[in-house]
Amino acid sequence: MINLQNQPVPVIVDTDGGVDDALALIMALNSPQLDLKAVTVVAGNINVDQAANNVLRVVSIVKPNTLPIVAKGCEKPLVKQTFNAAGIHGADGLGELDRFQEADGTLRYPKLTIEPSTENAIDLLLKAAQEYGDSLTIIALGPLTNVATAIQKDGATMKKIGRIVIMGGAVTAPGNITAAAEFNFFVDPDAAQIVMESGIPLTLVGLDVTMKAPLARQVVEENLQRHPSKVTQFIADCTGIYMAFHRDNEGFYGCYLHDPLAMAVAIDPSLVKTESLYIRVETQGRFTTGMSLADRRDRRDHKANPPNVEACLDVDTERFMQLFAQLGNLLGNLPVGI
Ligand code: BDR
Ligand code: CA
Numbered sequence: 001m002i003n004l005q006n007q008p009v010p011v012i013v014d015t016d017g018g019v020d021d022a023l024a025l026i027m028a029l030n031s032p033q034l035d036l037k038a039v040t041v042v043a044g045n046i047n048v049d050q051a052a053n054n055v056l057r058v059v060s061i062v063k064p065n066t067l068p069i070v071a072k073g074c075e076k077p078l079v080k081q082t083f084n085a086a087g088i089h090g091a092d093g094l095g096e097l098d099r100f101q102e103a104d105g106t107l108r109y110p111k112l113t114i115e116p117s118t119e120n121a122i123d124l125l126l127k128a129a130q131e132y133g134d135s136l137t138i139i140a141l142g143p144l145t146n147v148a149t150a151i152q153k154d155g156a157t158m159k160k161i162g163r164i165v166i167m168g169g170a171v172t173a174p175g176n177i178t179a180a181a182e183f184n185f186f187v188d189p190d191a192a193q194i195v196m197e198s199g200i201p202l203t204l205v206g207l208d209v210t211m212k213a214p215l216a217r218q219v220v221e222e223n224l225q226r227h228p229s230k231v232t233q234f235i236a237d238c239t240g241i242y243m244a245f246h247r248d249n250e251g252f253y254g255c256y257l258h259d260p261l262a263m264a265v266a267i268d269p270s271l272v273k274t275e276s277l278y279i280r281v282e283t284q285g286r287f288t289t290g291m292s293l294a295d296r297r298d299r300r301d302h303k304a305n306p307p308n309v310e311a312c313l314d315v316d317t318e319r320f321m322q323l324f325a326q327l328g329n330l331l332g333n334l335p336v337g338i
Contacts, residue, residue, distance in 0.1 A: 008035035010132045011266065012125065014073075015259070016044025016142025016184075017051025018089040019242040022058045024141055024259035026231065027327040029062045033267045037128055037136075038069040040121035044142035044187055045085045046093030048075045051142075052116045054094045060112060061234045067114070073121025073146035077188035079283070085183060088245050095238035108237070125150040126157050134162040139266045140195075141167050141259040143184050148191035151198050163201040167262035168192060169292030170207035171277065171311050181290030182207050185281055189290040193281040202309045204279070205262040206292065209272055209315040213261045215324075216254040217243045223330050231329040257324060264323050265312060271323070273314040276307035 011034045015021040028036050039059075041052040052072045059067060076082045090096040100108040117124075125146065128136055138161060140147055151158045168184035169192070175181040185192045195202065220243075224236040239255060247253040265272055278300065282291040295305060324330065 008033055009137060010035045010037050010128075010135055011137045011139055012038050012040060012128055013263075014040045014042060014121075014125075014138055014140045014142060014146050015051070015055060016042050016046070017054035017093050018045030018085065018142075018259075019093075019095055019238050020255065020257060020259040021045070021141050022054065022094060022238055023235065023257065023328055024139075024263040025055065025058045026062055026235075026329060027260055027263045027267075027324065028139070029059070029064045029068075030327045030329070031267055036068045037132070038071060038124055040124060040146050041070065041072050041116070042121070042142045042146045043075050043077075043082060043084075044184065045089045047082075047084070048072050050093055053112060054092070056112050056114050056116065057094065057097070057109065060114060061230050069119070069124065070116045071119045071121040071124045072116050074149055077143060077145055078148060078190040078194075080188065080190070083187050088242060090241040095241045097237060100237050108233075121146050122150045122153060126154050129157045129161045133160045136161045137266055138164045139262060140164055141262060143188035144168065144191040144195045145188045148188070148194040151194055151200075155198065158198065159200055161200060163203060164195065165203045165205060165262055165266040166195070167205050167210065167259050169204050169279070169281070169311075171204070171279070171292060171294045172313065173207040173211055175291070176207055178287070178290065180282070180285070180288040182292070185292055186290030189281050189283045192290070192292070193283055196279055196281055196308055199308075203265060203269070203274065204292070204309045204311040205265050205272070206311065207258075209312045210256050210258040210261045212315050212317050213257040213320055214252065214254050215257050217247070218253075219330065227329075229329070235329065260324050260328065261315065261320060264320050268323060271316050271320050272312040274310040274312050277309050277311045278305040278307050279309045279311065
């Protein structure tokens with residue numbers, strides 16, 4: 001995994017272009033520890049075209065010295081019907097940016113002038129696996145359709161990569177889209193199961209830890225007032241609908257930093273405590289589709305089912321928030337907790 005002392009590590013971020021994906025991408029673009037080779041895009045929070053636009057929007061706001069390649073991948077889950085989260089992330093998947101205007105009436109987020117690559121995300125993943133081998137980490141922030149499709153196409157090449165850090169699943173915590181399932185695994189459980197049984201080293205950053213990483217609305221608004229910039233304005237704008245959803249449905253005016261925590265774990269694995277577990281994903285459940293089921297029995301068959309995942313079960317929230325503040329353009333000390 002990534003060593004803080006060493007050279008930046010080659011990574012690919014695979015994302016479904018939602019609000020917390022955008023915050024995680026800002027971190028990746030600002031992180032000296034990561035060498036972001038490309039962003040591959042998958043349908044999830046929103047359709048793949050809009051998700052790619054959202055990634056390009058983030059890139060156009062952060063303006064990194066080197067623009068990452070942005071490549072579109074799968075338009076729908078492997079088996080299940082498409083299911084999105086526009087009701088949570090906004091109709092565009094990114095807080096409905098079209099509604100914001102500057103004082104002179106012009107659009108704050110005008111039409112983009114950059115476009116995605118013509119290269120397919122699956123080909124790009126396989127090419128990167130071949131080129132960078134075990135130095136490559138994939139940070140997967142959406143449904144695992146792209147990654148699973150690459151494994152189906154050429155599992156041997158995908159097995160060359162060092163690790164996949166996955167935001168997904170819930171081992172001991174309840175689900176967030178159903179009682180049993182976390183959103184990314186629920187959207188494409190078949191893909192998640194293919195990845196679980198791939199033999200590639202996996203780190204699972206699930207709801208067990210991401211629900212311990214909340215960001216309050218007040219912090220985002222104060223940050224914008226104290227440090228006005230294109231990035232802090234964008235953070236306040238894109239999180240509006242997402243945070244209001246949590247206020248209206250969960251009584252907490254803010255959001256959980258699901259994808260940013262996965263990004264942080266890729267940068268600094270010492271932020272979390274992990275357990276080696278054997279996990280399968282339910283693909284056929286009546287009530288439990290997308291559930292990440294860990295075998296935690298004492299008498300489980302270790303030989304037949306050796307651990308396939310390092311699952312994060314606890315997080316140092318304070319240290320995570322420091323890293324998030326530093327890389328996420330949120331300045332000053334962030335209050336921890338709700
Ligand atoms: C995950 O679901 C998506 O809506 C978020 O972007 C995150 O990746 C959290 O369950
Ligand atoms: Ca996501």
